[in-house]
Amino acid sequence: xxxxxxxxxxxxxxxxxxxxxxxxxxxxxxxxxxxxxxxxxxxxxxxxxxxxxxxxxxxxxxxxxxxxxxxxxxxxxxxxxxxxxxxxxxxxxxx
Amino acid sequence: xxxxxxxxxxxxxxxxxxxxxxxxxxxxxxxxxxxxxxxxxxxxxxxxxxxxxxxxxxxxxxxxxxxxxxxxxxxxxxxxxxxxxxxxxxxxxxxxxxxxxxxxxxxxxxxxxxxxxxxxxxxxxxxxxxxxxxxxxxxxxxxxxxxxxxxxxxxxxxxxxxxxxxxxxxxxxxxxxxxxxxxxxxxxxxxxxxxxxxxxxxxxxxxxxxxxxxxxxxxxxxxxxxxxxxxxxxxxxxxxxxxxxxxxxxxxxxxxxxxxxxxxxxxxxxxxxxxxxxxxxxxxxxxxxxxxxxxxxxxxxxx
Ligand code: SF4
Ligand code: SF4
Numbered sequence: 001x002x003x004x005x006x007x008x009x010x011x012x013x014x015x016x017x018x019x020x021x022x023x024x025x026x027x028x029x030x031x032x033x034x035x036x037x038x039x040x041x042x043x044x045x046x047x048x049x050x051x052x053x054x055x056x057x058x059x060x061x062x063x064x065x066x067x068x069x070x071x072x073x074x075x076x077x078x079x080x081x082x083x084x085x086x087x088x089x090x091x092x093x094x095x
Numbered sequence: 096x097x098x099x100x101x102x103x104x105x106x107x108x109x110x111x112x113x114x115x116x117x118x119x120x121x122x123x124x125x126x127x128x129x130x131x132x133x134x135x136x137x138x139x140x141x142x143x144x145x146x147x148x149x150x151x152x153x154x155x156x157x158x159x160x161x162x163x164x165x166x167x168x169x170x171x172x173x174x175x176x177x178x179x180x181x182x183x184x185x186x187x188x189x190x191x192x193x194x195x196x197x198x199x200x201x202x203x204x205x206x207x208x209x210x211x212x213x214x215x216x217x218x219x220x221x222x223x224x225x226x227x228x229x230x231x232x233x234x235x236x237x238x239x240x241x242x243x244x245x246x247x248x249x250x251x252x253x254x255x256x257x258x259x260x261x262x263x264x265x266x267x268x269x270x271x272x273x274x275x276x277x278x279x280x281x282x283x284x285x286x287x288x289x290x291x292x293x294x295x296x297x298x299x300x301x302x303x304x305x306x307x308x309x310x311x312x313x314x315x316x317x318x319x320x321x322x323x324x325x326x327x328x329x330x331x332x333x334x335x336x337x338x339x340x341x342x343x344x345x346x347x348x349x350x351x352x353x354x355x356x357x358x359x360x361x362x363x364x365x366x367x368x369x370x371x372x373x374x375x376x377x378x379x380x381x382x383x384x385x386x387x388x389x390x391x392x393x394x395x396x397x398x
Contacts, residue, residue: 002246046243
């Protein structure tokens with residue numbers, strides 16, 4: 001399943017998509033993220049699956065553009081800590 | 096005297112009708128498992144009672160200031176006249192905005208999962224795209240033939256033009272909420288959309304337009320068009336695969352539904368069951384599955 005967290009506003013689309021078919025719940029993203037936006041829980045969108053996956057914390061969903069600002073300087077952008085840490089490549093950013 | 100009373104009971108245009116339903120032909124006493132789903136939304140609350148996976152009773156009421164009492168009331172109203180005591184319920188799942196504050200629920204499940212599951216029950220396995228238009232937000236959901244979510248998106252940012260927004264408009268323009276959709280369609284041609292669907296801004300924008308001598312219908316049309324526009328934008332990110340269905344309170348507003356259909360070039364399925372109960376219905380279906388799981392788990396461990 002593709003879980004899109006974030007929003008669209010006048011300035012653009014700010015979504016982090018987590019592919020729960022790829023995510024193995026390893027928690028590497030939780031450790032890597034300086035803004036503490038991830039957490040590992042039972043998949044909230046597939047309640048019968050009993051699988052642990054990464055989700056974006058509720059309080060970051062409405063301000064994800066700002067939560068991630070540190071990792072996304074204008075100009076040359078280094079690899080994002082979260083996507084770099086995620087071995088199965090389950091994380092994608094829309095901006 | 097009567098006149099004084101009439102003014103005191105000023106008409107509330109936003110106020111929609113609460114309702115309930117039950118299948119009198121179904122004998123709950125013969126059911127093996129009774130599952131309940133309660134959806135406590137920001138504007139309305141629904142309770143759905145199922146017997147062995149068959150729809151037995153439901154209610155749809157306004158949400159009060161407290162999630163727990165709103166949930167309790169919804170269940171009481173659904174069960175009234177059925178003779179079923181609450182203790183007969185085997186498993187209860189809560190969903191919606193207030194789901195975490197319902198202590199008598201065995202489990203809380205997100206609306207997204209519940210709406211997909213509920214839409215699958217209402218519209219059948221051909222439904223692949225569900226748009227849930229609720230009281231305070233809007234969700235675009237893709238699902239498979241079993242009602243399992245495959246992709247979703249929520250407008251998390253603001254409570255833009257949704258059920259609450261409609262209530263504000265109905266009150267502002269003094270048009271009963273049930274008439275908003277038809278009134279917005281009674282125009283010779285489409286007006287330009289209002290620029291904002293944010294409840295606060297749209298209100299002041301609407302007042303401005305009225306001052307420029309726009310008719311109430313034109314203002315409504317313009318507001319509905321803007322809402323449809325935003326919703327279609329949201330849908331475009333997950334993609335629309337047929338069949339397409341709309342759930343939630345706004346699915347009954349023909350002024351919005353028609354405009355979304357026109358923009359998408361796709362018709363929404365016509366519901367056989369009230370689409371406003373989709374969330375609670377999905378929750379009741381999960382309750383059934385979880386109850387069965389619990390039973391088979393107990394059987395295995397021998398307890
Ligand atoms: S971009 Fe940075 S702040 Fe944003 S989720 Fe990834 S690691 Fe965290
Ligand atoms: S690092 Fe990747 S696989 Fe591991 S929990 Fe995070 S998203 Fe899932």
